[in-house]
Amino acid sequence: MKNYHLAVFPADGIGPEVIAASRQVLRKLEQLHGGVRFETREYGWGSDHYERTGAMMPADGLRQLEKGGFEAILMGPVGSRTIPDHVTLWGLLLPIRQGFDQYVNLRPMRQLDGVASPLRNPAGHPIDMVCIRENSEGEYAGVGGRVHRQRPQEVALQSIVFTRTGTERVMRFAFDYARQHGRRLVTNVTKSNSMQHNMVFWDDIFQEVATGYPAQASDQQLVDSMTARMVSQPETVDVFVASNLFGDILTDLGAALTGSMGLAPSANLNPERRYPSLFQAIHGSAFDLVGRNVANPIASIWSVQLLLEFLGETELAARLMHAIETVLREQRVRTRDLGGTSSTTDMTEAVCRALETEPVFAKGR
Structure with missing residues (x-):
């Protein structure tokens, strides 16, 4: 059994919804593949933490993450209607990027079949x-x-x-x-x-x-x-x-x-792996969508695919990418940013079903 330790930040706006979708996909991959497990620890740092404490994260936040032994960080969007953007950005994301020497920001931009x-x-x-x-x-x-x-x-x-x-x-x-x-x-x-x-x-x-x-x-x-x-x-x-x-x-x-900011993933990489790398959709907090179960989770799920690729889980990464491509190509499930009426839940479950239809994963390593 290969165990990966991930720090998870639901963060702000629609972050908890798209991060929940990403975690559901990770659980599905665990079910389908007997040789891998993703152990997660959730951190409630972000704008709510700022409202309570006056800081986006604790003063020893980087030290906490470094001591956690994490291979990677999965983060939702960061931003608030009531806190200036430079405060939220410089309070959480940029200190992590700079403190963990994540000097490469990798952003694929590919038009997938079925997306206009x-x-x-x-x-x-x-x-x-x-x-x-x-x-x-x-x-x-x-x-x-x-x-x-x-x-x-x-x-x-x-x-x-x-x-x-x-x-x-x-x-x-x-x-x-x-x-x-x-x-x-x-x-x-x-x-x-x-x-x-x-x-x-x-x-x-x-x-x-x-x-x-x-x-x-x-x-x-x-x-x-x-x-x-x-x-x-x-x-x-x-x-x-x-x-x-x-x-x-x-x-x-x-x-x-x-076709949509809802399809835009990113990876903040420390290629030498001295520190954990961070994976995050690049869309914003989308306050108008919060709590409505309508946000497109693909950008966050695609960020998980980049995470898997960086960890060296190339088979899992390829299968997840194929599942994303299948769902979008078939066009049966479409969130509103893609011209449809499907929910966040619908899109997430469609990706999980597409993973199930893939050839059976090899058990073990």
């Missing part, structure tokens, strides 16, 4: 992109401040931080990912025409790293024109590596192009 894209000719422009986003520094390094508040001379500074180590390692990850997954092209997303210091530095390191992968095709695109390329020529976009801010923006665009 807002593009006019999706068949002629297939979408299958992967963003490798630098996740620990860049525009979200948190360096800066404000002085002379509420005065005419008030100044706000937010410094972008690129280190050679941080930039080089995420670019090597992008090239390694492309090679390992048979991807044809790695695109460097930049803005070095106007940001003549940090983004030129970024470009220089990309070129240095690219020379170590002579068999891998690569190109470069300014971030503004990258948005147009993703819309008008998405079939030319394969793997792209981007800074924290650029990757954040471009992946929301990519998710929308694939």
Whole structure:
């Protein structure tokens, strides 16, 4: 029996609903596969914790997680109607990303069969992109401040931080990912025409790293024109590596192009596994959907698939991906973001049924 220890954060908004769906899928995988178990410990940190204590998590939160011996963290969306977004983000998610050196944010954007894209000719422009986003520094390094508040001379500074180590390692990850997954092209997303210091530095390191992968095709695109390329020529976009801010923006665009933010997973990775990695749907808290059992759980379930893949459970990951694809291709169960009326429960149960119809899992390891 292989036991995995997962920290689970239902977090905010529809988080408890989509995380419950993800846990149901994990239980189904346990039932179908006799050789694996997912032991979970739930943490109630997030906006409710902030309302009670004035903090999104305890002061020793990272230490608690590190001592827990977790291989991974499964988290719901973080955000509140009553707490400023910068407080919720810097109070929980970013401290975990930075404290656990989760320097790769992996976000697949693929239009699945049975899901409509807002593009006019999706068949002629297939979408299958992967963003490798630098996740620990860049525009979200948190360096800066404000002085002379509420005065005419008030100044706000937010410094972008690129280190050679941080930039080089995420670019090597992008090239390694492309090679390992048979991807044809790695695109460097930049803005070095106007940001003549940090983004030129970024470009220089990309070129240095690219020379170590002579068999891998690569190109470069300014971030503004990258948005147009993703819309008008998405079939030319394969793997792209981007800074924290650029990757954040471009992946929301990519998710929308694939048909719904409800289909957008992510993985925050510490590739060396010195710390647990974090898996989370990238949609928001969706306050208007809370408690109505109508949220699409696929983004969170797909994040579980990324978790399984990262843990090395490739068979389980492949079977779960196949189940997701089957449910969406058949179009019998559709949540409202996909133009249907099915519930969160309906979609979750459909994925579990699709898992049951797969060939029987091998027992044991």
